Amino acid sequence: MSFEQDKAEILDACIKCSACTAMCPVAAVNPLFPGPKILGPDAERFRLEGLQIGTTLSYYCSKCKTCEITCPSGVKITEMITRAQEDAKMSEGGKTLQFSIRDYLFGRAEYLGKLATVLPGLTNVLLKAPLFRQILEQTLGICSEAPLPAYHTKFETAEKDRKSKKQVVYFPGCFVTYNDPLTGQAIVKVLKHNGYEVIVPPFHCCGTPLEGNGYLREAQETAKKNLALMEPYMRAGIPLITGCTSCGLALREYPGLAESASELQAYDLFEFLWELQERNEFRKDFKDIQVSLGYHSSCHLKAQGIGTPSVRLLRLIPGVQVTDLDQGCCGLSGSYGFKKEKYHTAMQIGKPLFNRVRQGAANSEFQSVITECGGCQVQIRHGSGIETVHPVWVLMQAYGFFQLLSSGRHASSELV
């Protein structure tokens, strides 16, 4: 079926039930934001008439995709909004030059990362300097209070390991590559411990930041480059794994972009490990570690529709208590919460979550928080002051590769 016919049918599928708007975290805190239904399928009928409507307000959409997972009709709401942003950009939309430079940069997490990790030390000093942050706010509209993550020496794959029969391809994503390489190494280590050789081709950004900042076409171009890199492994039936939920969501949509039928099997790390567990291939040589954790499920994990495999898996470890916090979106949504005009919206969206985290930590219900998403980790730490890490670190500790989790700061990433 042609792309255009597909697009027409997806728009036709909307039955105007408003479920999407009822669940949108931004609409819940910002009364001026008309919500996904109006900006997506409703406005789309007018856009087909050549009327660009709601372009200024559409930038308040954080691209969390809660609306899409909520929609009972499979309407690609966020894609409609992004495409509209892109078209509006072409015809001079409502954004100022300042914001377009910023969004251009935020869309290109890969370039930013490459730049910053040339001299990570210097970058981090600068990012911490209040004066520099004031300048960033005034020149680029990047909120000076926002928790920009620190940069690290770039994630490189560990030493070439001996060939195992079982192989996986790992997609680290920009956050691991430039901000949190230790988590990437932890993931590789856990996979190796389970008998897998881990291959890491020189992937590009998954495309989510581009999409989030309104560059759909470019996101699709990047995706195609990644698909080409995956090609030989795909043909050999080797699965693709990522620990980042936004990358994971994007990778799941890749097959739709492929010219011919694509055999891509993309897995979230814990989804993959849970399959091993179901096949009795998951290693459970755990130490008893006695930790209590609060779990936050990121929007992009929910949008993948695979439940919360990390919670299921971690509960297999003796002594581990996991409480599902279930407080919705953290508000950050990639670079959204870094933007000065959206910082407060983002903080308001995250408020119920931060309160729940603080309260849980104060009652000793749990010591720290786990969530797969790097952005959520940064935002929860910023909003609640409580340590937040990727769940793979719990496995690392249970396998005895790592000691420190329950007692103090974890070294994988730091706040600026």
Next chain:
Amino acid sequence: MKESKVVIIGGGATGVGILRDLSMRGISALLLEQGDLAHGTSSRFHGLLHSGARYAVKDPGSAAECIDENLILKQIAPHCISDTGGWFVQTRDDSPEYVEQWTKACANAHIPISEISPSEACRKEPLMSKDVLRVFEVPDATVDGFKIVWANAKSAKRYGGQFKTYHQAKRLIMENNRVVGVSTKNLLTGEEFMVSCDIVVNASGAWASHVTGSIGIPLDVICDKGTLLAFNQRLFQRVINRLRPSGDGDIFVPHETITILGTTSEFVDSPEENDPQEEEVNKLLEIGRHVLPGIMKNRVIRAFSGIRPLHREDHDVPGVNKEEGRNVSRSFALIDHELQDGIQGLISIVGGKFTTYRLMAEKVSDRVAEKLGSMTPCRTATEDLLPVIPEHLHKKAAQLLPYAPVEKMLERLQEDAESVLTEIQRDPRKGQMLCECEMVSAAEVEKAASDEDTHHLADIRRKTRLGMGTCQGAFCTYRALPLLWDKKEKYDALQDELRNFLNQRWKGIRPVLWGQQLRETELTRAIYASILQVREN
């Protein structure tokens, strides 16, 4: 009562066109309409502002009228017209000889056409069939019937013209072979009274023979029913016609947010016989598929039918069959009953097209002026229909309603725009979209509900487009009710307004119940039949 020199019967495009023309010439006129303005064929049509190309071969006279009027209306009423352009496409089933005949006929009628390559055409209209052989561009456009009818009425009012809706002409009153007035019934109050005047203009469309019948004058008007399908979205950017002798279901018109496919043609006995039938729907889908191959997967939100008033001068044509509907001239007839039947003071105007409403009005008004001895010439071909909307209102609207198609709202509201915007400024909640599919704000609905000439929810629909989009009234109907409550003395009991409005929507949905529209209808049923317990009677 004697209110004016002229009484016009019928508030469709033709009637309001005449009201405006006479008012601009300073001739006092009163228009009587039994329903709301545009309640007849003028809101149940295809929305195509003909370039004339469709009639070039068969009816060159009509074609020439169309191209002239097409260019005039684009000038004087750009806000009611979307200058989309149109294509004539030849499919494999359409004869090449006809194409030759047609291109010559267009040249003779001075209709500019230009050929474009099929590959370029397919790029510009990706949903169109890839099997087209030849494609020609013509100056077709689309016209918003509601908007242009109201724009004429409002303009006429500025010149002193008057109109009364829900007033039915019951009988013409005659004295010594001269019509001297109209016995009129106010359908809202039941009150009957006589309106006297010097001249009556019968512009009642498909009802025209009923009006002259009241004084025993026969008028040969054929009721030709045409059914149309409304698709949920704009599938094409321009009007797409099949390049073949005019037939059923071969024109797609992108109209506002939707696309309309039509039309069928069938003679019926009365102008009230306008229920779309399942067979007509199936037929349209079958024919439309040649131009829109994915047609079964494109959502149809409703079907609707209108009645073409065709004038047949030849009283002797025996019987009636379908083909004749299209063969009877689409051009109009001005009947001066003084010349035809020896009855003074009565003019009937029948037939024609929406596209030529202004020309028909001009001809009628010329004749009326002549009879009344007025020398003032017609100005409707040059004077703008809509007053200029001041720049500050455009700015204010864009600022107050940043996510709405505000230009459409301003054009609908015209001089009422200022008060509606002020109300939104005072209470920003009224800037919320009450009808989200067609994006009509609560403030605009409230304004329409309180207008003195609004008497039913359906009148609000015709003024604003409330309930005409994807959900077909599922959500906006109950949202609008509280706004009627404030003026409840004007309306029927609210449960009756609700039921009638839903039933009108249902009439058009019933023949297209499949796919997504079926899902939508189930949701609507859950809201009204289950939650709100609205049941038949």
